[in-house]
Amino acid sequence: MQTPPAIIDIRNLAVTFRGGSRKVRAVNGVDLTVDRGEVLALLGESGSGKSVTLRSLLRLHPKGTLIEGEIKVAGQDVMRLGRRALADLRGGTVSMIFQEPRLALDPVYRVGDQIVETIRRHMPVSRSEARARALRLFEDVRIPSPESRLGNYPHEMSGGMLQRSMIAMALACDPAILLADEPTTALDATVQIQILLLLRELQTRRGLAVVFVTHDIGVAAQVADKVAVMYAGRIVESGHIADVIHNPRHPYTQGLLDARVELAQGSSRLRTIEGAPPDLSALPPGCAFAPRCGRVAETCRTVVPELHSGSTSVACFEPLRG
Amino acid sequence: MALTLTREKAQPAIVLRSPGYWQGVLARLSRDRIAMIALIVVALLILMAILAPYLAPDDPTRGSLARRLKPLGTPGHVLGTDELGRDMLSRLIWGARLSLVMGVVPVPVAFVLGSAIGIIAGYAGGLTNSIIMRTVDVFYAFPSVLLAVALSGTLGSGLTNALVSLTVVFIPQIARVAESVTTQVHRLDYVEAARASGAGSLAIVRVHILGNVLAPIFVFSTSLISVSMILAAGLSFLGLGVRPPDAEWGLMLNTLRTAIYINPTIAALPGVMIFITSIAFNLFSDGLRNAMDVKT
Amino acid sequence: MSLDLGGPAQPLLTVQGLVKHFPVKGSGLMRRRVVRAVDGIDFKVKKGETLGVVGESGCGKSTTARLIMKLLDPDSGTVLFDGQKLGHELELSAYRRQVQMVFQDSYASLNPRLTIEESIAFAPRIHGVTARAATERAHALLNRVGLDPGRFAGRYPHELSGGQRQRVNIARALALEPRLVILDEAVSALDKSVEAQVLNLLLDLKDEFGLTYIFISHDLNVVRFLCDRVMVMYLGKAAEIGDTEAIYERPGHPYSKALLASMPKANPAERMDEPPLAGDPPNPIDPPSGCRFHPRCALAEPVCSQSEPPLLQLGGDHEAACLANMSGSGHSLAPSRAP
Numbered sequence: 001m002q003t004p005p006a007i008i009d010i011r012n013l014a015v016t017f018r019g020g021s022r023k024v025r026a027v028n029g030v031d032l033t034v035d036r037g038e039v040l041a042l043l044g045e046s047g048s049g050k051s052v053t054l055r056s057l058l059r060l061h062p063k064g065t066l067i068e069g070e071i072k073v074a075g076q077d078v079m080r081l082g083r084r085a086l087a088d089l090r091g092g093t094v095s096m097i098f099q100e101p102r103l104a105l106d107p108v109y110r111v112g113d114q115i116v117e118t119i120r121r122h123m124p125v126s127r128s129e130a131r132a133r134a135l136r137l138f139e140d141v142r143i144p145s146p147e148s149r150l151g152n153y154p155h156e157m158s159g160g161m162l163q164r165s166m167i168a169m170a171l172a173c174d175p176a177i178l179l180a181d182e183p184t185t186a187l188d189a190t191v192q193i194q195i196l197l198l199l200r201e202l203q204t205r206r207g208l209a210v211v212f213v214t215h216d217i218g219v220a221a222q223v224a225d226k227v228a229v230m231y232a233g234r235i236v237e238s239g240h241i242a243d244v245i246h247n248p249r250h251p252y253t254q255g256l257l258d259a260r261v262e263l264a265q266g267s268s269r270l271r272t273i274e275g276a277p278p279d280l281s282a283l284p285p286g287c288a289f290a291p292r293c294g295r296v297a298e299t300c301r302t303v304v305p306e307l308h309s310g311s312t313s314v315a316c317f318e319p320l321r322g
Numbered sequence: 323m324a325l326t327l328t329r330e331k332a333q334p335a336i337v338l339r340s341p342g343y344w345q346g347v348l349a350r351l352s353r354d355r356i357a358m359i360a361l362i363v364v365a366l367l368i369l370m371a372i373l374a375p376y377l378a379p380d381d382p383t384r385g386s387l388a389r390r391l392k393p394l395g396t397p398g399h400v401l402g403t404d405e406l407g408r409d410m411l412s413r414l415i416w417g418a419r420l421s422l423v424m425g426v427v428p429v430p431v432a433f434v435l436g437s438a439i440g441i442i443a444g445y446a447g448g449l450t451n452s453i454i455m456r457t458v459d460v461f462y463a464f465p466s467v468l469l470a471v472a473l474s475g476t477l478g479s480g481l482t483n484a485l486v487s488l489t490v491v492f493i494p495q496i497a498r499v500a501e502s503v504t505t506q507v508h509r510l511d512y513v514e515a516a517r518a519s520g521a522g523s524l525a526i527v528r529v530h531i532l533g534n535v536l537a538p539i540f541v542f543s544t545s546l547i548s549v550s551m552i553l554a555a556g557l558s559f560l561g562l563g564v565r566p567p568d569a570e571w572g573l574m575l576n577t578l579r580t581a582i583y584i585n586p587t588i589a590a591l592p593g594v595m596i597f598i599t600s601i602a603f604n605l606f607s608d609g610l611r612n613a614m615d616v617k618t
Numbered sequence: 619m620s621l622d623l624g625g626p627a628q629p630l631l632t633v634q635g636l637v638k639h640f641p642v643k644g645s646g647l648m649r650r651r652v653v654r655a656v657d658g659i660d661f662k663v664k665k666g667e668t669l670g671v672v673g674e675s676g677c678g679k680s681t682t683a684r685l686i687m688k689l690l691d692p693d694s695g696t697v698l699f700d701g702q703k704l705g706h707e708l709e710l711s712a713y714r715r716q717v718q719m720v721f722q723d724s725y726a727s728l729n730p731r732l733t734i735e736e737s738i739a740f741a742p743r744i745h746g747v748t749a750r751a752a753t754e755r756a757h758a759l760l761n762r763v764g765l766d767p768g769r770f771a772g773r774y775p776h777e778l779s780g781g782q783r784q785r786v787n788i789a790r791a792l793a794l795e796p797r798l799v800i801l802d803e804a805v806s807a808l809d810k811s812v813e814a815q816v817l818n819l820l821l822d823l824k825d826e827f828g829l830t831y832i833f834i835s836h837d838l839n840v841v842r843f844l845c846d847r848v849m850v851m852y853l854g855k856a857a858e859i860g861d862t863e864a865i866y867e868r869p870g871h872p873y874s875k876a877l878l879a880s881m882p883k884a885n886p887a888e889r890m891d892e893p894p895l896a897g898d899p900p901n902p903i904d905p906p907s908g909c910r911f912h913p914r915c916a917l918a919e920p921v922c923s924q925s926e927p928p929l930l931q932l933g934g935d936h937e938a939a940c941l942a943n944m945s946g947s948g949h950s951l952a953p954s955r956a957p
Contacts, residue, residue, distance in 0.1 A: 218882030
């Protein structure tokens, strides 16, 4: 029996930004696969390369960015796609939602018209068909009185409503893959959980593969099947979300989990990871976490550890017993 | 209580100093080839104006009907002669003096006055802002050329009046820029923090506002020098600036206008000078803007 | 220096009937519409405690901070600092020395043209400290917040990381040796591992300098960790005030309960199926009648849209504004009148 190929397959991805004279290695050798219908959370702090990795799937980087490695999305080689094919991929097979829907939606057009436009760009349907489809999408994302809401301009909607509209627009052309870049970070707590549950429901119903970028372990735990923890442009640990959260094997993952304030109730201090993430334009030769790591050994400072698979995959010479 | 602070005197021997903002601007500017070339051109023009008595081969006002409108390359008159037989090269060199004064002087004056008006309006906000800015808008509503001509016409011709009217033209423009950047900076948290620590308006403006608004206003003002050059030339051309027989490029353009069919190259020379000067100032101001506009 | 006037029993800060409405731009000439940002709140901050203020966007928590800081003038209401009425017994400049604030945006709250030491020394200089002494104090403070003055004093904000900048802002707030520090989402923009470091620092500084904090945050986990008491705000009003443990263990207001339940648990086995609360936080321009929470409330009954619940004591100094707790309110869940 043969397992179906992964819908996203990234091999040895490296992304380098050239800002002036300095070269910033934002992503530094990432391997990643996502199966059909699977939700992967990319978890990391700012500068870990999680968003950059996500954007690489659609080649959404500013000009002059160097992307190396292999990226296969839904059977297509993203690195070799021409302009047209790339445009078809974006919003067709793969669509994306962002942290700030206000920036992603055009302020001068009605939200409904923007969705209709998106549908018509990718599908040979009439205006009225597209309109009907937009209405169904608004119902799917649970926007109250969807008919009249389609006629709203973005500024007439609240943050939660806008994020729902953006999800509707992202799903307009029945994508197989949804990329989500911190879509609930800017929302209020009571709205955040609504959007997370909505995303999970839509994902299950439509069998979407989702890559969900977040810095919040709680959010990842609510939506993801698998998680990949990133640090300084590399994946340091990946596996099923429950395994990683309950039995972290990489010292950084453990540090992140230990630093959670909800664990510290009753005690007077938080456990922290001392120090700060490395400068991406001057990465240390070995493991990027070595300077902050409590389990550091000689090899860690000179050799970059590879991601070894086990119950969870971990890139560490001295992993914790899972 | 908090006096423990002074006890644990942590006076390090050496404090690492980062290069200041202006050092950074200078460093970036000096790497900008085009801006540097423009700066050299500007410097040469200024030098030429200062050294006019030594550089000019001839008296710029002495003419001779016998040698009117000689073409380029005439022996003794490399750039030919004008409609009164005066040496063009000498007139262009001497003309740099008045032209540069008329082009450059109004801008720094307007910079000081306009910034003051704009910063006061932006900092005060509310009604004060409305009163000041609506008054400024009245002047701003006129096209600059029209305003300059109208003012000069009212004040009468002459260098000083031309300078005054050009200054008045630029004040509202600079004030508007100053007001908008000040309003922007005024809303930032560090100004709030300064207010919260009990600082008075004067201290806030001096420490927190000026340092952050003067740079963009300054850049905008330098871009006005080229406009000022052209407006000044225009005023002289219309007879509202310098009076003949003084050499000034705008005025020369006017008097040579009649010769345009006889000897077009000579007639175009003052225009070329105006063009070069204004482009040089413009490119330098562009470079300055790029050097200052860093995402810090 | 600043003296403790009323003794430990006297609240450091007493806020009474604070109201701030903002006019809405472009509203009609006939009926000027207002944003009811803060609409009548009362609370006390005890000496040496940390009061948490939580709520969603538009609940008025940041406006409250700015009103306390006197960066905004309230429409009505009074602020007493250590028993002294602000503007009467206590002059603004004296008050400002004792109350300082740390903002959320670590970058916007530092002047990009000043070096770190100049930023910290600014406030002491304003209050007449000599340049030399102010710089010395800046260096000592930098040391205290964990930044080596030799490396950081002469640098500019853009050369520092977010966590380092926030440490500078904390040092700057402490430069006047204040008694009350308002932390307005001061750790919200930081990465989790950095946030933990800064929270530890805040705890240490509080002990060392005998500070009192008002900690404004949307992160209920952080508030639970740091705060002794909590005020939950909803649409410009206090929905509930009380000891942190009381509120987290036995929330007395349905909104507090929903807010607590909305925090995602970092355990995939505890996934939620239904959101605890539907809908978006409503607009503070036209707040609902009666109890402002009633359109989103699971316990809402007709009476809730008619009468506005006052803050009601639930035990100790735990108070909540809900008609379901108020005997004789007409709500079906209300306890019967005490005999």
